[in-house]
Amino acid sequence: MLSVGLAGKPNAGKSTFFKGATLAEVEIANYPFTTIDANHGVSHVRVNCPCRSLGVEGGCGRCRDGQRFVPVELIDVAGLVPDAHLGKGLGNEFLDSLRLSEAVIHVLDSSGSTDAEGNPVGLGNHDPMQDVEFLKYEIGMWLFGILDKNWSKLMRHYTAEKMKIDQLIYEQLGGAGVTDVQVRWALSQMGTDPAKWSADDLRRFSGLLRQASKPMIIAANKADLAPPENIKKLMSLRDExxxxxxxxxxxxxRMADKAGMIRYLPGDPDFQVVGKLSSAQAAGLEKIRGVLRMYGSTGVQECINRAVFDLLDYITVYPVEDENKFTDRKGVILPDAFLMKRGSSARDLAYKVHSEIGDSFLFAVDARTKMRLGDKYELKDSDVIKIVSTK
Ligand SMILES: Nc1nc2c(ncn2[C@@H]2O[C@H](COP(=O)(O)OP(=O)(O)O)[C@@H](O)[C@H]2O)c(=O)[nH]1
Ligand SMILES: [Mg+2]
Incomplete structure (x- = not known):
């Protein structure tokens, strides 16, 4: 499963976001709420289920109101403070979590009620603009630390033994979750011979690796408390x-929905009261409605969707075995939704279903048009695909 990390300074609201984003009911997602451990949970991206456009009568049973929730792993990365890379708490736990994360949601306290280290200072007493850069810098410096430690040895292999530089760097950083493609991209951005790099060049290179391997969005959290000008300033940042x-x-x-008091789907711009509420509950929910009106949603679902679809460029694809009924062999309609990198082919999908099916792939069928597709066909978002193989 694809993993997204939540990172930021202590008390920014990572665990609150994590709880909100992983609190799912079987009815919402058809995937039972699974806590892998205290810091790893299952969250979901929200997409339009194809059952509606396919005209499946009575819905497919895998979505709610035409909205389908596709699982992604969410990791609550331990808190990080400025200069953590110098040893002030960049622990193994943090690094393990980060290694697994394909993208990072930087949870930032936009209310300004915690200082740079996460200590409470009272509402509006810290400028959240000061927190924007540090996480990128820390992660970049962590990568720099790994490379710098072995750089002279690595350069010997490169210059004296003529070993491939991308391979050498990749071997150093594989454990940090950096891919060979990302290493080559960062090298191409530098454009100079690594043998001639200064320490500053190596730092810049590490920054590029961070950008490629841990793309980030900012969750301006505690927006309900934040002075509006804080949100405005953060949102006007270019390149973020x-x-x-x-x-x-x-x-x-989510709790009120689960308890039958309201109807609410994660990501909705509003909710509907459907059950009995005490006056305290009603007042609390109306306050939340005010925040939804102001910002369009709680932002939690949007963060996860943007991380997966915009930062990481995934698409959602639905494999079926019967291209007329859109079902698997047992008659389950649209049984699976796979997140795949844009650019993936029909054969890649076959491999994702099963390696044997990938090996014995004959052709695919677009269930919407019934057109035959070859192994190199580039999958489109929301494709419903039957794979035909010799198996
Ligand atoms: N008003 C408000 N408080 C929040 C929000 N998110 C988190 N908090 C509070 O901020 C504090 C720190 O939250 P927590 O999730 O433990 O932060 P973490 O250290 O980053 O995991 C707690 O008291 C939360 O209740 C929010 O969206 N609005
Ligand atoms: Mg926490």
């Missing part, structure tokens, strides 16, 4: 995707 978020409201709404 900033989403106003209130993780606390997401928890409240």
């Amino acid at each position: 995707v900033v989403i106003p978020v209130t993780g606390a409201a997401e928890i409240a709404l």
Whole structure:
């Protein structure tokens, strides 16, 4: 499963976001709520289920109101403070989590009620703009630390033994979750011979590796408390995707939905009261409605969707065995939704279903048009595909 990490300074609201984003009911997602461990949970991207456009009568049973929730792993990365790379707490736990994360949601306290290290200072007493850069810098410096430690040895292999530089760097950083493609991209951005790099060049290179391997969006959390000008400033940052978020409201709404008090789907711009509420509950929910009106949603779902679809460029694809009924062999309609990198082929999908099916791939069928597709066909978002193989 694809993994997205939540990172940021202590008390920014990572665990609150995590709880809100992983609090799912079987009815919402058809995937039981699974806590892998305290810091690893299953969250979901929200997509339009193809059952509606395919005209499946009575819905497919795998979505709610035409909205389908496809699982992704969410990791609550331990808190990080400025200069952590110098040894002030960049622990193994942090690095393990980060290694697994394909993208990072930087949870930032936009209310300004915690200082740079996460200590409470009272609402509006810290400028959240000061927190924007540090996480990128820390992760870049962590990568720099790994490379710098072995750089002279690595350069010997490169210059004296003529070993391939991308391979050498990749071997150093494989454990940090950096891919060979990302190493080659960062090398191409530098454009100079690594044998001639200064320490500053190596630092710049590490920054590029960070950018490629841990792309980031900012969850401007505690938006319900934040002075509006803080949100405005953050959202006007060029080169940053900033989403106003209130993780606390997401928890409240999901719990109220679960209890049958309201109807709310993660990511919705509003909710509907359907059950009995005490006056305190009603007042609390109306306050949340005000925040939804202001920002369009709690922002939690948007962060996950943007991380997966915009930062990482995934698409959603639906394999079926019967291209007329859109079912698997047992008659389950649209049984699976796979997240795949844009650019993946029909054969890649076959391999994802099963390696044997990939090996024995004959052709695919677009269930919408019934057109035959070859192994190199590039999958499109929301494709419903039957794979035909010799198996
Ligand atoms: N008002 C408000 N408080 C929040 C929100 N998210 C988190 N908090 C509060 O901020 C504090 C720190 O949250 P926590 O999730 O433990 O932060 P972490 O250290 O980053 O995991 C807690 O008291 C939360 O209740 C939010 O969206 N709105
Ligand atoms: Mg926490």
